[in-house]
Amino acid sequence: xxxxxxxxxxxxxxxxxxxxxxxxxxxxxxxxxxxxxxxxxxxxxxxxxxxxxxxxxxxxxxxxxxxxxxxxxxxxxxxxxxxxxxxxxxxxxxxxxxxxxxxxxxxxxxxxxxxxxxxxxxxxxxxxxxxxxxxxxxxxxxxxxxxxxxxxxxxxxxxxxxxxxxxxxxxxxxxxxxxxxxxxxxxxxxxxxxxxxxxxxxxxxxxxxxxxxxxxxxxxxxxxxxxxxxxxxxxxxxxxxxxxxxxxxxxxxxxxxxxxxxxxxxxxxxxxxxxxxxxxxxxxxxxxxxxxxxxxxxxxxxxxxxxxxxxxxxxxxxxxxxxxxxx
Amino acid sequence: xxxxxxxxxxxxxxxxxxxxxxxxxxxxxxxxxxxxxxxxxxxxxxxxxxxxxxxxxxxxxxxxxxxxxxxxxxxxxxxxxxxxxxxxxxxxxxxxxxxxxxxxxxxxxxxxxxxxxxxxxxxxxxxxxxxxxxxxxxxxxxxxxxxxxxxxxxxxxxxxxxxxxxxxxxxxxxxxxxxxxxxxxxxxxxxxxxxxxxxxxxxxxxxxxxxxxxxxxxxxxxxxxxxxxxxxxxxxxxxxxxxxxxxxxxxxxxxxxxxxxxxxxxxxxxxxxxxxxx
Numbered sequence: 001x002x003x004x005x006x007x008x009x010x011x012x013x014x015x016x017x018x019x020x021x022x023x024x025x026x027x028x029x030x031x032x033x034x035x036x037x038x039x040x041x042x043x044x045x046x047x048x049x050x051x052x053x054x055x056x057x058x059x060x061x062x063x064x065x066x067x068x069x070x071x072x073x074x075x076x077x078x079x080x081x082x083x084x085x086x087x088x089x090x091x092x093x094x095x096x097x098x099x100x101x102x103x104x105x106x107x108x109x110x111x112x113x114x115x116x117x118x119x120x121x122x123x124x125x126x127x128x129x130x131x132x133x134x135x136x137x138x139x140x141x142x143x144x145x146x147x148x149x150x151x152x153x154x155x156x157x158x159x160x161x162x163x164x165x166x167x168x169x170x171x172x173x174x175x176x177x178x179x180x181x182x183x184x185x186x187x188x189x190x191x192x193x194x195x196x197x198x199x200x201x202x203x204x205x206x207x208x209x210x211x212x213x214x215x216x217x218x219x220x221x222x223x224x225x226x227x228x229x230x231x232x233x234x235x236x237x238x239x240x241x242x243x244x245x246x247x248x249x250x251x252x253x254x255x256x257x258x259x260x261x262x263x264x265x266x267x268x269x270x271x272x273x274x275x276x277x278x279x280x281x282x283x284x285x286x287x288x289x290x291x292x293x294x295x296x297x298x299x300x301x302x303x304x305x306x307x308x309x310x311x312x313x314x315x316x317x318x319x320x321x322x323x324x325x326x327x
Numbered sequence: 328x329x330x331x332x333x334x335x336x337x338x339x340x341x342x343x344x345x346x347x348x349x350x351x352x353x354x355x356x357x358x359x360x361x362x363x364x365x366x367x368x369x370x371x372x373x374x375x376x377x378x379x380x381x382x383x384x385x386x387x388x389x390x391x392x393x394x395x396x397x398x399x400x401x402x403x404x405x406x407x408x409x410x411x412x413x414x415x416x417x418x419x420x421x422x423x424x425x426x427x428x429x430x431x432x433x434x435x436x437x438x439x440x441x442x443x444x445x446x447x448x449x450x451x452x453x454x455x456x457x458x459x460x461x462x463x464x465x466x467x468x469x470x471x472x473x474x475x476x477x478x479x480x481x482x483x484x485x486x487x488x489x490x491x492x493x494x495x496x497x498x499x500x501x502x503x504x505x506x507x508x509x510x511x512x513x514x515x516x517x518x519x520x521x522x523x524x525x526x527x528x529x530x531x532x533x534x535x536x537x538x539x540x541x542x543x544x545x546x547x548x549x550x551x552x553x554x555x556x557x558x559x560x561x562x563x564x565x566x567x568x569x570x571x572x573x574x575x576x577x578x579x580x581x582x583x584x585x586x587x588x589x590x591x592x593x594x595x596x597x598x599x600x601x602x603x604x605x
Contacts, residue, residue, distance in 0.1 A: 163533075165553035165561050170571060173581040174552035175532035182506040183538055187514070202490070203502055203533045203552075210503050224490045224499040224530075229557070234412065234492050249408050249495045258407075260496050307507050311468065313461075313500040 006063045009052045016045045053270045059245040064219040065199040069273035071280055073099055073114025073157040079280050080105050095136030097128045100143045106288050111147035113140050114157030131164040134177035137207055141184035148188035153291050156194045156208040161226050163204030178207045185210035191294035193287050201226045212306055213290040216252045218267040223250035353377050369588050378545055378588050383434040383451035386484055390592055397436035399466035404431055410493040427453040431462045435470040441596045443603050446474030448483040458491035459530050464501025471508035480518040485536040489529020502534035509535045518602045523550050542582040544573035
């Protein structure tokens with residue numbers, strides 16, 4: 001039994017699909033006309049599909065973002081025109097929860113970096129469920145600085161519950177690794193486009209998401225902490241994650257409204273994994289277009305606009321809002 | 328240490344003159360300390376040297392020489408997400424404000440340390456656990472920008488539980504904003520120093536706090552990315568007491584030095600003497 005509400009619903013749909021297929025087979029084998037039953041069942045299937053996935057609550061979107069079949073960074077990167085992976089942080093080890101390297105997107109040479117979770121238990125263990133250690137962030141900032149020096153635009157894919165919270169990560173200064181990553185993206189004098197493709201959890205996600213354009217898939221989430229983390233921090237009860245998800249305003253629509261996200265990429269009914277090829281190709285098109293728009297900007301203009309973009313997140317909201325607290 | 332003229336008006340009002348207000352118990356050794364003695368010893372336990380969490384204005388008074396000209400106090404928090412749980416976010420802000428005498432988790436301004444002009448930012452754990460909200464990020468950004476214009480060093484005392492949940496992603500974005508401001512400031516050759524105090528975690532440790540040129544920490548301060556509880560839940564075992572202390576971080580190479588609060592001002596002055604050329 002999966003604890004993913006989306007996967008549970010898909011099981012119900014699968015059962016219906018199986019019954020429809022059985023009826024079809026039976027109908028073909030017998031002289032009996034069962035088209036009415038089949039039609040009714042198919043109608044019911046479509047109705048349930050819409051009921052299940054037509055509008056998703058924030059909590060359901062969290063589960064959609066974590067769906068085991070959802071396209072991962074490598075599903076996007078493998079559709080670039082060429083990719084050569086670069087490894088290691090040059091200090092200690094290579095962290096498989098971050099994948100990065102040189103790539104061609106259409107005819108453009110870029111540096112691509114993404115957080116990579118596993119598709120199954122074995123790969124998840126190797127990739128630490130997509131939660132980067134300091135070594136992963138150090139590899140990221142190394143590649144970002146390299147790209148900046150070579151004049152290559154940077155493309156990132158964000159998909160992590162958060163940075164790894166283990167003992168070794170603390171010993172290896174996770175804070176410093178993330179802080180340095182933020183700085184590398186903040187100061188890289190090349191265009192940066194980030195795509196939030198799954199779960200974007202806290203500073204561990206932001207470390208790859210300071211960008212001139214931030215794209216986000218319709219059912220991805222991006223939040224200050226995972227809903228479980230937020231509930232644990234505020235109410236000492238991770239069980240209240242659903243309530244936290246509703247309050248955190250972590251959906252693409254919310255974040256677009258706040259100006260945190262520049263563009264939303266739509267997903268088919270039922271989520272990106274139902275037509276991964278289409279979603280990946282539209283995402284790459286959107287990245288390509290964003291890079292084309294950023295390319296003509298002078299370095300100074302690019303840096304100025306990036307500074308202003310993040311500067312405003314916190315400033316503009318004050319306009320017209322009466323002060324609430326006065327010391 | 329003489330008390331600056333501006334300090335009494337900004338200190339939170341004493342709740343009453345009852346015994347509870349006159350005495351403090353050291354949470355580490357249990358010693359009962361007379362408040363006035365404790366204050367004279369910079370909120371350090373006279374028996375075991377436990378460092379109490381200091382309020383922002385007391386901290387400023389302990390570091391600043393002469394006047395402290397505050398900036399950014401006109402920017403005050405509101406409620407971007409319309410947050411409400413057991414209490415509304417606005418009510419939490421109000422009660423923290425009344426209790427601490429602050430309008431946000433950081434106080435920023437300009438003053439002198441010894442003969443050196445500096446930009447000084449001080450976070451206060453007593454306001455929302457020192458969490459970084461939009462106004463925290465805005466004030467720190469204003470501090471960097473003004474210090475950059477004045478070409479003076481920036482000293483920031485960090486004390487934070489991380490990014491503030493009740494402001495959601497807008498709080499997280501302050502990591503990006505303060506990073507950009509700190510980067511601009513230091514890339515022009517200005518000097519940036521942080522003092523990590525108990526506790527410094529999450530969105531603050533993983534942004535501007537660890538981007539400083541020199542990182543000082545107060546004795547025994549808890550410093551880390553993930554909170555202790557989160558790690559213990561993840562690994563399902565109890566962590567050793569030493570884990571994530573300032574001394575532990577020094578040994579692991581994450582910070583430059585650990586300093587007792589009573590020697591801190593002298594240490595800051597020594598460091599400024601190396602880097603400021605008049």
